[in-house]
Amino acid sequence: MENEVKLITGTMVTFTIAVAALVLIPYFQVRDIPAPEGLKPYTSAELRGREVYIANGCMYCHTQQPRDASFAPDAKRGWGRVSVPADYTYDRPHLLGSMRTGPDLFNIGVRQPSLDWNLGHLYQPRAYVKESIMPSYPYMFEVKDKADKDETVVNLPPGTAPEGKVVVAKPEALDLVKYLQSLKRNYPIVPADPQ
Secondary structure: OHHHHHHHHHHHHHHHHHHHHHHHHHHHHHOOOOOOOOOOOOOHHHHHHHHHHHHOOHHHOOOOOOOOOOOOOOOOOOOOOOOOHHHHOOOOOOOOOOOOOOOOOOOHHHHOOOHHHHHHHHHOHHHOOOOOOOOOOHHHEEEEOOOOOOOEEOOOOOOOOOOOOEEEEOHHHHHHHHHHHHOOOOOOOOOOOOO
């Protein structure tokens, strides 16, 4: 009986320390951080695009958290400044990601703001980045003989589009690109006052 009590007590103490260190302390450190002046809430189209991003599992291969130079060469890769907690004020859930199979997308709206590039890259990634292992998303597009007036035609590199056809972006592709274009964390970060 004595060993069971020690085991249960040790388990509860370990669990309490882990919860305090991983949940409570970080919560109290960042709960009242205001949004930076340059950070805007997502529009409805950007929120729909964020849902497409989640539904297609983009965060399994892409992170949204450039790291400090002491951890990784993210700044040398051109991924933007190091992220801070205030950058994620409007993100629910947070899409930090854990894998670096593809580039970090934290600041992709500054690095790659082109609608044509983003749509074309979703349709056929290897037409834009030869060594890319990203899957294509043809179901977000429609191949037609002729586009309607209100449709967005994807301008693809030569040899990529189906012969004699046009590729038209569906609403989910347009919303996803709007979300990616909204990822612009180029506003200045003012450090908090020392306590």
